[in-house]
Amino acid sequence: KNEVEQSPQNLTAQEGEFITINCSYSVGISALHWLQQHPGGGIVSLFMLSSGKKKHGRLIATINIQEKHSSLHITASHPRDSAVYICAVGNYGGSQGNLIFGKGTKLSVKP
């Protein structure tokens, strides 16, 4: 069993829909990251969170430490949101770059 599981693997939505991507993990963590990767490879860090909820524009990320679960929500989705979304967890111990990654969720938003 992978230490970080994401669901769904693939997601197709119509423009304007509310989207949820889930991430469950089995290890102790210091922080959880949500990353966005567009075709071509570059990665953008969307959120880093260790508790509660964060919001940035149309994106919301939540984490429940007790249940070892996080969700990424996209409100009013747009075709430009089409990308792969990756969940990653880290346990610092003085090495925050040492992350365990999920396999990613490929999102396609149709106009």
Place this chain on the structure above:
Amino acid sequence: KAGVTQTPRYLIKTRGQQVTLSCSPISGHRSVSWYQQTPGQGLQFLFEYFSETQRNKGNFPGRFSGRQFSNSRSEMNVSTLELGDSALYLCASSLRVDGSPLHFGNGTRLTVT
């Protein structure tokens, strides 16, 4: 402020050769981490450097090595290339080794033939 810069962007090498990839972090960032991304294994942590010291290393063979210079620029080297080393290699920089956001470069796509 310039972002994380990785060079070269694309690279084609032959089995048995060696390769060096470069990563220039955001100015002021002292921590650099390296990752390998393949279709089969996804993203995997290679190593992390802070102030020229390797802080941690992932589960990769000794053919994979790296270093960090006094200006925080980092290089990673892969010797005796194998076909399976074909991947996108990404680096990320951060201000510190704990609790500061990661900033990723666009990666170097390595093809081994």
